[in-house]
Amino acid sequence: MVEHPANALQQDPLSHGLWARSAPEPPSSGTLTGTVKADVMVVGAGYTGLAAALRLAEKGASVAVLEARAIGYGASGRNVGLVNAGLWLSPREVIDRLGNDYGERLMKHLGEAPGHVFDLIESHDMQCEANRAGTLHCAHSRRGFEDLQQRARDWSSLAAPVELLDGSDAAVKIGSDYFHGALLDHRAGTVQPLGYARGLGRAAVRAGARLFTRSAVRSLSRRNGEWLAETDGGSATAPSVIIATNAYTTTVAPIDACVVPFSFFQLATRPLPPRIQRTILQEGHGAWDTAKILTSLRLDAAGRLIVGSIGKLDRRHRGIHANWMRRKIRQVFPQLGGVSFEHGWDGMIATTRDHLPRLSQPDHGAIAAYGYNGRGIGTGTVFGHAMADYILNRDIDDLPLPLTAMSRESMRLFRALGIELGARAYHFVSNRF
Ligand SMILES: Cc1cc2nc3c(=O)[nH]c(=O)nc-3n(C[C@H](O)[C@H](O)[C@H](O)COP(=O)(O)OP(=O)(O)OC[C@H]3O[C@@H](n4cnc5c(N)ncnc54)[C@H](O)[C@@H]3O)c2cc1C
Numbered sequence: 010m011v012e013h014p015a016n017a018l019q020q021d022p023l024s025h026g027l028w029a030r031s032a033p034e035p036p037s038s039g040t041l042t043g044t045v046k047a048d049v050m051v052v053g054a055g056y057t058g059l060a061a062a063l064r065l066a067e068k069g070a071s072v073a074v075l076e077a078r079a080i081g082y083g084a085s086g087r088n089v090g091l092v093n094a095g096l097w098l099s100p101r102e103v104i105d106r107l108g109n110d111y112g113e114r115l116m117k118h119l120g121e122a123p124g125h126v127f128d129l130i131e132s133h134d135m136q137c138e139a140n141r142a143g144t145l146h147c148a149h150s151r152r153g154f155e156d157l158q159q160r161a162r163d164w165s166s167l168a169a170p171v172e173l174l175d176g177s178d179a180a181v182k183i184g185s186d187y188f189h190g191a192l193l194d195h196r197a198g199t200v201q202p203l204g205y206a207r208g209l210g211r212a213a214v215r216a217g218a219r220l221f222t223r224s225a226v227r228s229l230s231r232r233n234g235e236w237l238a239e240t241d242g243g244s245a246t247a248p249s250v251i252i253a254t255n256a257y258t259t260t261v262a263p264i265d266a267c268v269v270p271f272s273f274f275q276l277a278t279r280p281l282p283p284r285i286q287r288t289i290l291q292e293g294h295g296a297w298d299t300a301k302i303l304t305s306l307r308l309d310a311a312g313r314l315i316v317g318s319i320g321k322l323d324r325r326h327r328g329i330h331a332n333w334m335r336r337k338i339r340q341v342f343p344q345l346g347g348v349s350f351e352h353g354w355d356g357m358i359a360t361t362r363d364h365l366p367r368l369s370q371p372d373h374g375a376i377a378a379y380g381y382n383g384r385g386i387g388t389g390t391v392f393g394h395a396m397a398d399y400i401l402n403r404d405i406d407d408l409p410l411p412l413t414a415m416s417r418e419s420m421r422l423f424r425a426l427g428i429e430l431g432a433r434a435y436h437f438v439s440n441r442f
Pocket residue numbers: 052053054055056057058075076077078079080081082083084085086087088089090091092093224225226227253254255256257258259260261273274355356357358378379381382383384385386387388389
């Protein structure tokens with residue numbers, strides 16, 4: 010095993026931005042050299058892979074995690090940090106698409122997901138700015154408020170603790186009268202996302218998992234009843250493999266062909282003066298709105314305002330997105346005056362055509378989870394645990410979804426480009442006049 014510097018993510022400020030600077034150090038790890046044998050091999054060290062590794066190691070299985078770059082290198086180290094229940098789809102849409110059996114099962118698993126995340130954080134003492142204040146889904150229009158009313162009815166019929174706020178109640182909690190109301194979900198909250206990924210990694214290592222970073226799997230094949238993963242420096246074998254590479258997949262299995270990726274960026278101000286901070290999301294809620302090209306809003310522990318939307322912060326288009334965001338902040342939080350951003354970064358979200366996540370069995374002894382459609386903190390944690398339990402018990406009832414064949418997304422790059430161009434055009438023209 011070759012040791013390497015702990016905080017490699019600091020090297021590219023556009024990849025993990027603020028999160029690389031404010032997360033605690035990762036547990037020490039090294040690159041795979043030689044040959045390693047395990048009961049289960051996990052490819053990818055984001056929430057999915059690490060939650061699975063932790064569960065397996067706690068149950069006494071020997072686990073080897075192979076990560077191409079670093080813990081949380083993918084979406085897990087870059088996201089907004091909203092620990093939400095459910096999916097982007099409303100509960101009713103999920104049940105309509107999956108049928109009563111799996112629809113209700115999935116909503117139960119994902120309704121309880123924030124609780125699992127926060128319990129894990131507490132029981133393993135993870136340093137990740139966890140805040141269980143709840144999240145606010147904010148109506149950007151009258152139509153958006155009608156959507157929230159329907160979601161409130163759906164969740165209430167599942168006995169979930171959600172509260173529909175009218176415009177004036179929402180204005181107090183958000184610190185802005187821009188929105189038409191909001192749905193407050195008391196199960197939800199926020200984390201420092203890279204901190205949570207590193208916390209899971211540390212807990213998995215403590216439980217006995219072996220974690221290899223800078224160990225990209227170049228080929229994954231099945232030989233003599235075992236899976237063989239080959240990296241540049243070595244190889245690992247195990248009877249079972251969990252593939253948890255999602256939107257950041259390189260080389261293993263055709264998962265990259267089964268999702269449509271799009272970029273989401275975030276910008277963070279410097280810590281706001283306390284008198285202004287007290288006027289914005291004063292109870293510590295994380296928030297996002299109902300617009301198709303949505304905006305996310307939250308504060309971090311130091312009182313920075315962190316805002317996000319669809320788009321990539323590449324050199325040519327960074328200005329379009331950042332200028333739009335400045336205009337948007339002026340509309341939503343006029344008390345801030347002009348803002349400058351201290352940090353900016355982006356990441357890729359894996360979507361699917363029906364907006365549902367997937368659990369697939371590419372071959373005997375292999376299982377893969379992907380396509381969380383922007384809801385991966387709870388989903389990744391819950392799916393990681395469920396895949397671990399399934400490998401240990403071989404009980405299909407441990408899984409929140411049926412195991413499906415890998416299904417490729419048609420015209421994926423064309424669709425991905427469409428989302429990117431649409432967001433860019435919208436950000437170029439909107440809120441100017
Ligand atoms: C900007 C952004 C904002 C988001 N906001 C939220 C939010 O607020 N709330 C929420 O719930 N979800 C959010 N999401 C979604 C969430 O972050 C993801 O769904 C979740 O992190 C996926 O976790 P994962 O472990 O499945 O995949 P990832 O975290 O992407 O991990 C996959 C890992 O696999 C590794 N890998 C790939 N190929 C190989 C290989 N060949 N060999 C070894 N390793 C490999 C990658 O390096 C990567 O580290 C957001 C996503 C983004 C990008």
